[in-house]
Amino acid sequence: MRLDVGSVAVRAGRLGLVAAMSLSLSACFRPLYGPTASGESIQALLASVQVDEIVMAQGQERLGHYLRSELVFDLDGSGQPAKKQYRLKLAGSETVQTPIVSSTTGRAEAGTVIGTIRYSLEDLSGTKVIAEGVATSTATYDRSIQRFASQRAARDAEIRLADTLADQIKTRIASVLAAKP
Numbered sequence: 001m002r003l004d005v006g007s008v009a010v011r012a013g014r015l016g017l018v019a020a021m022s023l024s025l026s027a028c029f030r031p032l033y034g035p036t037a038s039g040e041s042i043q044a045l046l047a048s049v050q051v052d053e054i055v056m057a058q059g060q061e062r063l064g065h066y067l068r069s070e071l072v073f074d075l076d077g078s079g080q081p082a083k084k085q086y087r088l089k090l091a092g093s094e095t096v097q098t099p100i101v102s103s104t105t106g107r108a109e110a111g112t113v114i115g116t117i118r119y120s121l122e123d124l125s126g127t128k129v130i131a132e133g134v135a136t137s138t139a140t141y142d143r144s145i146q147r148f149a150s151q152r153a154a155r156d157a158e159i160r161l162a163d164t165l166a167d168q169i170k171t172r173i174a175s176v177l178a179a180k181p
C-alpha cells in the first residue's frame with residue numbers, strides 16, 4: 001500500500017479547517033445557566049419576574065391558574081422574597097378536540113387539550129417590552145364512559161399542558177434575560 005503525500009496533506013488541511021471552524025463557532029453559544037451578560041445569575045434574574053394573573057376566556061380559568069402556579073414556582077421556587085424588576089403578562093385560550101370517535105357507541109374515545117398563551121415580559125413600569133411571543137402545546141387524554149374518570153383525565157391533561165407551557169415560557173424568558181446587558 002502506497003501513501004500519497006498530497007492526499008495526506010489535503011486530509012490534514014481539511015481536519016485543521018474543521019477544527020478552526022468548530023472553535024470559532026463555539027464562541028457563538030452561551031450556556032443558559034452560565035454567566036449572563038449583566039453579571040447576575042440567571043436564577044436571580046428569573047426570580048425578579050413578577051407573574052401577573054393570566055387572562056383566560058370564561059370557563060378556561062383553571063388552565064390559567066395551573067399555568068400561573070407553575071410559572072411562579074419555576075421562576076422563583078426558592079421561597080425567598082426577591083426585588084421585582086420585570087412583569088410577565090399572559091393571556092391565552094384553551095380548546096379541546098376529540099379526533100377519535102367510536103363507530104359503535106358514537107362517543108369520543110380520546111381528547112386533546114390545546115393551549116395557546118401569548119406572553120409579554122416588560123419592565124416593572126410597563127414602558128418597555130423586553131420579550132414577547134406565543135407558546136403553544138397539546139396534551140391528550142383518554143375519555144371513558146364514566147363521567148368522573150373523563151373529567152379527572154381532562155384535568156390531568158390541563159395540568160400537564162400547563163407544565164409544558166410554563167417550561168416553554170421560562171426557557172424563552174431565560175434566554176432573553178441571559179443575553180440582556
